[in-house]
Amino acid sequence: MGGTGPQRWSDPATWTVSHNTAVQAYNILRGISVGPEIWGGGASAEALPLPVFTAAMDRADSAVLRADDTSEPRYRTGLEVLAADEPASILEDLLTAANGDVAEVGGEWRIRLGEPEGPVHFFGDGDIVISKPQDLDPFPGLEQTHNAVTGTWPDPDSLWEAREAPPIHNPAWEEADGDLVWDEVLTDWIRRPRRLTAALTLNACPYGQQVQRVMRAFINDERRFAAHHITLGPEAAHVEPLDVICWTSARNGYDAKLFEVQEC
Numbered sequence: 001m002g003g004t005g006p007q008r009w010s011d012p013a014t015w016t017v018s019h020n021t022a023v024q025a026y027n028i029l030r031g032i033s034v035g036p037e038i039w040g041g042g043a044s045a046e047a048l049p050l051p052v053f054t055a056a057m058d059r060a061d062s063a064v065l066r067a068d069d070t071s072e073p074r075y076r077t078g079l080e081v082l083a084a085d086e087p088a089s090i091l092e093d094l095l096t097a098a099n100g101d102v103a104e105v106g107g108e109w110r111i112r113l114g115e116p117e118g119p120v121h122f123f124g125d126g127d128i129v130i131s132k133p134q135d136l137d138p139f140p141g142l143e144q145t146h147n148a149v150t151g152t153w154p155d156p157d158s159l160w161e162a163r164e165a166p167p168i169h170n171p172a173w174e175e176a177d178g179d180l181v182w183d184e185v186l187t188d189w190i191r192r193p194r195r196l197t198a199a200l201t202l203n204a205c206p207y208g209q210q211v212q213r214v215m216r217a218f219i220n221d222e223r224r225f226a227a228h229h230i231t232l233g234p235e236a237a238h239v240e241p242l243d244v245i246c247w248t249s250a251r252n253g254y255d256a257k258l259f260e261v262q263e264c
Contacts, residue, residue, distance in 0.1 A: 025091060028094075029048055047107060059114060060075040076207055077097045079093060079203060094204050110242050116258070119244045121246070123248075134231075135230075138225060152165065153208070154206045168219055177194050242261065
């Protein structure tokens with residue numbers, strides 16, 4: 001791409017295999033030559049800001065401890081892809097296996113792997129434009145609420161057959177999401193626990209411990225319910241989707257509460 005190093009964008013003979021999820025996502029968005037055709041997004045290098053994607057690549061390569069006290073890269077992915085496969089679907093499989101997301105902002109692509117980074121903007125109640133509509137969605141509907149997660153993944157030790165990962169449950173969440181029923185013995189209303197299970201299909205993650213990390217991060221994110229729709233002034237013009245903002249609000253009882261921006 002014009003930098004230094006042994007791999008040159010203009011010379012495919014210098015390219016090597018990478019299991020780094022952000023590197024794979026970058027190449028899909030740029031587009032991969034398959035004969036006379038381009039498989040992927042066909043985006044220019046300028047549309048994929050190098051600092052953004054380099055940070056995601058570094059995060060994917062960062063080490064995490066395994067149960068045996070050895071380490072492994074945080075996010076690795078791999079998938080057999082056919083030229084007939086939809087690039088967007090393959091990209092979604094890769095990002096699902098890395099708790100990731102992408103967003104297009106003004107003709108440029110942004111990527112995030114794992115939990116959001118630190119806040120890029122701080123504000124209070126007085127910074128909200130009160131002449132614009134405001135909305136709070138404190139809880140999703142029951143059909144969109146989950147308190148447990150299961151997952152399937154391609155296990156190399158099982159000849160890449162899909163395997164069920166150990167499920168993750170949380171009794172406290174099941175209690176909180178339960179319904180009230182009348183107990184004839186206690187002659188009182190009691191809360192009956194209710195398990196609401198999400199099912200992840202991790203087609204691109206043949207790494208058992210990463211599967212567990214991804215499942216745990218997914219269900220933790222599912223329990224972050226509150227969503228606000230607000231308008232901020234021009235001082236927040238630099239904020240983009242996938243950024244994190246920090247809100248201190250006496251009205252809502254927030255003390256430097258962090259929110260990820262979903263859309264602008």
